[in-house]
Amino acid sequence: MKVRTRFAPSPTGDPHIGNIRTALFEWLFARHNKGTFVLRIEDTDQSRLQEGSLEKIIESLSWLGILPDEGVLTHDLDEKGKRGPYIQSQRLEIYQSYTKQLLEKGLAYPCTCSPERLAQLREEQQKRKLPPGYDGQCKTEEPTHNADEFIGSHAIRLTMPNHGHASFQDLIREEVTFDISLEDDPVILKSDGFPTYHLASVVDDHEMDITHVIRGEEWISSAPKHLQLYNALGWKPPRFAHVPMILGPDKSKLSKRHGAQGVLEYRDQGYLPEALKNFLAFLGWNPGDDKEILTEKELIKEFNIENIQKSPAVFDLEKLNWINHKYIQLLSDEELLLNAKPWLKKADCPFENYSDEQLILIVKLAQERIQNFSQLAEYVSYIWKKELEYDASLLVHKKSTKEDTLVVLNGLKELFESTIDSIEIERLTEQVESWRESKSLDRGTVLWPLRIAVTGLKNSPGVYETIQIIEKNKAVSRIQKAIDLLEAL
DSSP states (O other): OOOEEEEOOOSSSOOOHHHHHHHHHHHHHHHHTTOEEEEOBOOOOGGGOOTTHHHHHHHHHHHHTOOOSEEEOSTTOOEESSSOOOBGGGOHHHHHHHHHHHHHTTSEEEEOOOHHHHHHHHHHHHHTTOOOOOOOTTOOOSOOTTHHHHBTTBEEEEOOOSSSEEEEEETTTEEEEEEGGGOOOOEEEOTTSOBOHHHHHHHHHHHTTOOEEEEEGGGGGGHHHHHHHHHHHTOOOOEEEEEOOEEOTTSSBOOGGGTOOOHHHHHHTTOOHHHHHHHHHTSSBOOSSSOOOOOHHHHHHHOOGGGBOSSOEEOOHHHHHHHHHHHHHHOOHHHHHHHHHHHHHHTTOOGGGOOHHHHHHHHHHHHTTOSSGGGHHHHHGGGTOSSOOOOGGGGSOTTSOHHHHHHHHHHHHHHHHHTOOOOSHHHHHHHHHHHHHHTTOOHHHHHHHHHHHHHOOSSOSOHHHHHHHHOHHHHHHHHHHHHHHHHTO
């Protein structure tokens, strides 16, 4: 049996971490088993659709490299595969046809209850502290011979057994059993002719030959209804795996206050897709060892459902930042520059003044420091700024004085003007250190004001690396400005 999984999002908002984590698990499972990953769009709840949501779903998957083998492939709704259409709103006749079969077999029935009656029923159940559900007023197990008359004009409910138990073997939670007598008769086809999730997902999974359904644990409660639909239609259900929910560090429901956001927002903040994919894979799964950094190939090789945990996963933004930092460090010079260029542009970097080799040197100044590329400008924009802005008092080291600092800065200026013959790191370091030792000066009292003078920052990349990039004349000019600022203090 060839493994076939599906991701079936609803275009009702920006794709969030939980949605895409599920998609990743399905994609990894398909890849690990040399199977097929299908993208299907569940848009039957027309009232909740949001413009642009579908495009963002496809864009998110594309950015992360979670590419479908079959189904909806592009923003233009191009499809690939022989089991389409892959958009549910284009499959209404299929759902209605199966609903008709259920009506004619007496396994479903039309419901003529008004919205007002159903609202009153729910209110009464709440007052009596009873579980909400349909009371079966319209229920009948007699075949509906005029089924066509009710489809598209009345809600159609599935007939659930009034006794017994239903069970299935969950790939994560092992055997799950329900008292099926507690289940009410769910609507499977609405009065507008659109299916509910229950019917649409079951029909589509069957017709698209889905072998494994990986979905959130919130769908466990729907399993009895789905199993009954499979039974009523004479189909074998796929294997189910219900993944744990994702919580914030405080163990409450995950939200933006925990740092969670739409997937594309991470892209727009300078996170690497490989890092986010690595992070998402570890939300509720691990390879069974201490490894925390896995490449895509390694994730595919190691992924298995058996290692998905039953307990909720915890979203940790600090962990994501750590992983992204590690991936940034692993980038080649060419990859580093490619990712950095959009952020350098945002920071008004004068590209015409630098070669790619020089730009790489600039970005590498921050490579060891940044957690994402949105932080890049904070560390390197001083390189091309015409004027540095900082408090002159910052120039004075904690072990020094204003007067002593002025002596140091004037000495450094003279050194750069008359003695420094190279801005190569090793030679530059050697000459400055030799001068410092000749003056019996503490290292901090020299390098601190030099750092502030040439960068304007307390925490900056290496001062010698900076001077190598900005070159000697600019370094001298900035030292002179520091002297002027300190004298005016």
